[in-house]
Amino acid sequence: MPLSEHEQQLLAQLEKQLHADDPRFVTSMGSRAVRGASTRNIVLGIVIAVVGLLVLLGGVVLKSVLLGVLGFVVMGAGVYVATLRSGKPRAEGASGKGGSPRRSSPFLQNLEQRWDQRNSGGQP
Structure with missing residues (x-):
């Protein structure tokens, strides 16, 4: 079921506010920030899985x-290696806050306020 134009505008506004309030979260959750499996990991994982299959068949x-179980475990390890993400996570935005509790962002405060208004029967 497609979203109405009003709902699309609300989602766009929420996304824009989220980008402004917490860009680090957005980059970690966004599709551009997700790193896929590298070719090296995929090839290595396939090779390991094939070796595991051969051990299982043996x-x-x-x-x-015991040899069959070992082959199955090796195949599982191959699949795990093939699905590993490449690269290290970015360390952007590391400001050395040292675990201090973070205050709620204006975006979240706005959402909480709207939620409270809806639950109390008021209009946003």
């Missing part, structure tokens, strides 16, 4: 449960 042929 366990079936030799009727060895």
Whole structure:
């Protein structure tokens, strides 16, 4: 079900406020900030998974449960390696706050105020 024009405008406004109030959160959650798996990780993961499959099949042929379980674990490790994200997370915005509690942003305060108004029956 598509959003109405009013709902699209509200979402755009919320997104704009979020960008202004907490850009670090936006970059960490945005699709541009998500780093995909690197080609190296994918190839290495596939190779490990294939080796695990071969070990698993060898366990079936030799009727060895231990070898079959080992092959399955190696295959799982290969899939894990293939899905690892590449690169290190950015350290932008590190200001050395040292774990001090962060005050609520104006964006969140505005949302809380609207929520309270809706729950009390008032219009925003």
